[in-house]
Amino acid sequence: MTPPEQNENTPLPPASAAWSPSTRLTHDAAQGAHQPVVPPIYQTSLFTFASYEEMEQTVSGEQPRSIYSRGHNPTVAAFEAQVAALEGAETARATASGMAAISMAVLSQLRAGDRVVCVRDVYPDAYKMFTQLLPRFGIHTDFVDGSDTDAFIAALPGARLAYLESPTSLTFQLQDLEAITRAARQHGVTTLLDNSWATPLHQRPLSHGVDLVVHSASKYLGGHSDVVAGVVAGPHALIDRMNALEYSVLGGKLSPLEGFLLLRGLRTLPVRLAQQAAAGMQVATWLRAQPQVLAVHHPALASGIQAERFQRYFRGTSSLFSFRLGGGPLRVRGFINALKLFQLGVSWGGYESLVYPAAIGHSAPPGPNAQRDFAVPTDLIRLHVGLEDPQDLINDLQQALDAGEAAMPQP
Numbered sequence: 329m330t331p332p333e334q335n336e337n338t339p340l341p342p343a344s345a346a347w348s349p350s351t352r353l354t355h356d357a358a359q360g361a362h363q364p365v366v367p368p369i370y371q372t373s374l375f376t377f378a379s380y381e382e383m384e385q386t387v388s389g390e391q392p393r394s395i396y397s398r399g400h401n402p403t404v405a406a407f408e409a410q411v412a413a414l415e416g417a418e419t420a421r422a423t424a425s426g427m428a429a430i431s432m433a434v435l436s437q438l439r440a441g442d443r444v445v446c447v448r449d450v451y452p453d454a455y456k457m458f459t460q461l462l463p464r465f466g467i468h469t470d471f472v473d474g475s476d477t478d479a480f481i482a483a484l485p486g487a488r489l490a491y492l493e494s495p496t497s498l499t500f501q502l503q504d505l506e507a508i509t510r511a512a513r514q515h516g517v518t519t520l521l522d523n524s525w526a527t528p529l530h531q532r533p534l535s536h537g538v539d540l541v542v543h544s545a546s547k548y549l550g551g552h553s554d555v556v557a558g559v560v561a562g563p564h565a566l567i568d569r570m571n572a573l574e575y576s577v578l579g580g581k582l583s584p585l586e587g588f589l590l591l592r593g594l595r596t597l598p599v600r601l602a603q604q605a606a607a608g609m610q611v612a613t614w615l616r617a618q619p620q621v622l623a624v625h626h627p628a629l630a631s632g633i634q635a636e637r638f639q640r641y642f643r644g645t646s647s648l649f650s651f652r653l654g655g656g657p658l659r660v661r662g663f664i665n666a667l668k669l670f671q672l673g674v675s676w677g678g679y680e681s682l683v684y685p686a687a688i689g690h691s692a693p694p695g696p697n698a699q700r701d702f703a704v705p706t707d708l709i710r711l712h713v714g715l716e717d718p719q720d721l722i723n724d725l726q727q728a729l730d731a732g733e734a735a736m737p738q739p
């Protein structure tokens with residue numbers, strides 16, 4: 329018998345559907361007996377029962393409440409309820425990492441022999457899952473340029489799952505969600521989208537026909553670079569099925585302490601994102617005017633069809649983008665080593681500005697067609713703009729560009 333907690337609907341805190349996200353996020357959970365303004369951390373593995381009858385009623389699902397923290401924990405459930413509300417989803421499931429959310433959601437949709445269509449230049453560990461883990465179970469993935477809607481749609485017939493990341497997190501290409509999800513529905517293909525870049529404040533994929541949304545909550549949702557976590561949001565029909573098998577047997581649950589930190593992070597998401605987005609635009613616009621910079625990949629600065637997609641699907645931007653620095657590897661190395669405020673690091677979405685040179689590693693994970701399916705240029709540099717003053721960041725970039733120039737071989 330499946331314990332009822334694994335089918336249990338995530339309880340929504342008493343909040344009004346009319347509230348805007350920032351109001352909702354400051355009223356984030358039902359308060360306990362002592363009415364603390366901050367919901368408590370239920371740091372417990374199990375929950376006990378007063379009697380045989382009470383346990384029996386709970387296990388049979390008659391009386392929904394927590395039994396064991398791998399299935400349901402009130403602190404984690406409060407975070408899940410917030411994400412579900414922000415995404416406009418029926419329910420959500422928090423996980424131990426973004427990759428746990430991605431792998432459990434993907435596995436919940438697939439059977440041996442299935443085919444997946446995935447966007448090119450996808451997050452590298454998702455790419456690794458599609459090219460190294462899933463083939464063990466006879467599951468094949470075709471990687472298609474997600475910005476080419478016709479090509480993506482042409483690959484859908486016969487597939488079970490379409491995996492989207494809009495924008496892609498290194499090259500920042502956007503997909504036409506409505507055209508793709510319409511075609512996917514016609515062909516019985518489930519769609520799943522990684523929405524970590526935009527956050528539900530700026531893109532709500534379910535409202536554009538996407539079936540399942542995943543997040544690395546380690547990024548903007550947490551916002552303080554102190555949590556690794558993930559979340560999947562969508563309809564009960566899909567999430568409850570994942571809860572009943574993949575989630576419960578793979579066990580990638582979120583800890584109550586991290587659920588608490590995520591609730592704390594979410595409260596300031598609207599203000600952090602607004603400030604970081606504005607600073608990011610200022611920095612990206614400045615970079616675009618520098619002679620050494622070949623191109624800036626920022627969804628809000630895109631042109632043509634990419635700009636149309638940005639207008640159509642996004643309510644705002646975040647502060648992660650990339651650019652290409654011409655002049656070769658010595659200039660890139662000299663530039664990176666000269667930066668003082670931008671710290672060298674892999675993640676993003678926290679309070680601090682970060683730089684990540686694609687050439688260092690993640691750019692070409694192994695795979696049979698890695699050069700084609702993961703064509704991230706080696707002179708690509710990704711920036712995450714944090715909460716520092718943008719003029720200080722621009723000054724830092726200026727002196728680092730000068731240092732990069734000096735590091736080049738002199739004629």
Ligand SMILES: Cc1ncc(COP(=O)(O)O)c(C=O)c1O
Pocket residue numbers: 425426427428451497522524525543544545546556557558674675
């Ligand atoms: C776009 C994107 N999706 C998913 C992940 C995976 O998330 P996590 O590191 O929380 O497992 C990352 C991590 O960097 C990411 O950048």
